Every structure is written in structure tokens, then in C-alpha cells.
Amino acid sequence: MDGVSIPLDHVLLLSALLFICGLLGLMMRRNIIFILVSLEVMLNASAVAFVAAGARWGQADGQIVFMMILAVAAAEVAVGLGLVLQIQRRFKNLDMDDANRMRG
Amino acid sequence: MLELILFYMASTIALVSTILALTRANATHALIYLILSLLAVAVVFYLIGAPFAAALEVVIYAGAIMVLFIFVIMMLNLGEKGDRREKQLLKPQVWIVPVIFALLLLVELVLVLSKSVPATTQGLVTSKQVGLTLFGPYVLAVEIASMLLLAGLVGAYHLGRRYLEEGREE
Numbered sequence: 001m002d003g004v005s006i007p008l009d010h011v012l013l014l015s016a017l018l019f020i021c022g023l024l025g026l027m028m029r030r031n032i033i034f035i036l037v038s039l040e041v042m043l044n045a046s047a048v049a050f051v052a053a054g055a056r057w058g059q060a061d062g063q064i065v066f067m068m069i070l071a072v073a074a075a076e077v078a079v080g081l082g083l084v085l086q087i088q089r090r091f092k093n094l095d096m097d098d099a100n101r102m103r104g
Numbered sequence: 105m106l107e108l109i110l111f112y113m114a115s116t117i118a119l120v121s122t123i124l125a126l127t128r129a130n131a132t133h134a135l136i137y138l139i140l141s142l143l144a145v146a147v148v149f150y151l152i153g154a155p156f157a158a159a160l161e162v163v164i165y166a167g168a169i170m171v172l173f174i175f176v177i178m179m180l181n182l183g184e185k186g187d188r189r190e191k192q193l194l195k196p197q198v199w200i201v202p203v204i205f206a207l208l209l210l211v212e213l214v215l216v217l218s219k220s221v222p223a224t225t226q227g228l229v230t231s232k233q234v235g236l237t238l239f240g241p242y243v244l245a246v247e248i249a250s251m252l253l254l255a256g257l258v259g260a261y262h263l264g265r266r267y268l269e270e271g272r273e274e
Contacts, residue, residue, distance in 0.1 A: 006111045014115040025126035033131045055153040060229050060237040063157045070164050071249040075256025081176040082263025
């Protein structure tokens, strides 16, 4: 069984690499759609880590946390895309550097 | 041995398509690659013994959440530029790479289903176990998630409604 099962380290490595991709995308891109996509990638990467750990010990808790992450991602995307519509209407483009001024 | 090869294939597809998704200039292309990456992660979930999480990944992430993204890109109404982009989408060099990756994932799916690999690898967590845990010790988390989704619904409605109303006045 040890010979054929997928090593936990490698799944966690996949999760870490996906998270790094998401983080780099978040830092490099200035289009708000791509910023939201990078956030999705990062949430998904953390979900991979939870599910892998849950599967390693045969517990369902990892998948419960995965479902919570799904709920968070859905709520975040709904509000984020509402903001995308507002920013597009107000600035006529999706560049976040145009929206970095606060009024106050 | 087979599931190890399948796992490395699926994780390579996930990583490559994520990198491609985040380096596209066009948002629609990026979403196609992102859906591919989510499908590959679903295969990984299935291989490490979490079939319920794999199903949720496909149905909710690659299905519902990505459709939200695509709807919003459609609502942004790119006009004449959008039409040209749409014509460009039909050229083979745009969709050939995602199609090859998706076919690889399909081959993996057929292999996995014909051999029923995950049932014999490490601890398989069935959907019954997940359901019992979800509505047993974690029932409070379900309530909190429902409140969060309700807040998300109200917030999205509020932001989107002003957009629609002001768009109508113009």
C-alpha cells in the first residue's frame, strides 16, 4: 500500500506551487478580473492542501473545510464581480491603478 | 504505479494551465485555462481518495463560479472589439492547447474508471462519511456558511442593481 499510494508531500507541493502562481498573479496583474482569478487560484490551492491532509488520515474534516472554502469563494466572487461592474462603469476600464485613490 | 503516473500528469496539467491562465492578455482565454486547471485539480482529488470533493470541484468551481465570471465578462459588453475577439476565438491556435489538455484529462478519467484505482489506495473518504460529519459536529459551520452566502447575495445584488439602474438612465 505504501508503494502505490500518492505521497502527501507531493500533493502539498502541488498546493504550494499553485498558491505561489496565484500570489504572483495577484501581485503582477493590474486587471481586476485577473486579480479575482488569482484569488480563486489561491483559495483552490489551500483547498488542495486541506483535502490532501484529510484524505491522508482518512477523515472527512478536510472535505468539510473544502466545502467552507467553496462557500467563501462563491460569496467573494459574487461581491467581487459586482465591484467589477461598478469599476467598469465609473472608470471605463478595468485597471486597478485607476482606482487607487480614496476620497476622504 | 498507475495512479502515481496519473497524479503527476494531472498536477502538471493543473500547474501549466494555471500559469497559462494568469499570463493571458484576454480574460476569456484565461477563464478557459482556469476551468482546465480546476478540472485537473478535481482529478487529483479523485486520485487521493476524495471523490465527493472532486464532484464539488467540477460542479461548483468549474461550473457555477466560472459561469459567473463569464456572465460578467459578457455584461461588460466589449462591443466591436468584442466581436473581433469572438471571431478570433474560433481560430485553432486559440483552443488547440486547452483541447489537448482536456483530452489528456479525459483519458485519465477513462483509465481511472476502468481500473477503479482510488478504491484500493489510501483511505477513501466516502460522501456518506462527509455528510455525517458535516451535519454532525460541523452543523454550526453550515449555518455560518449559509449566513455568508446570504451576505454575498445581498452585497452582489446591491452592487449590481445600481449598475443596471444607472445604465438604463444613460
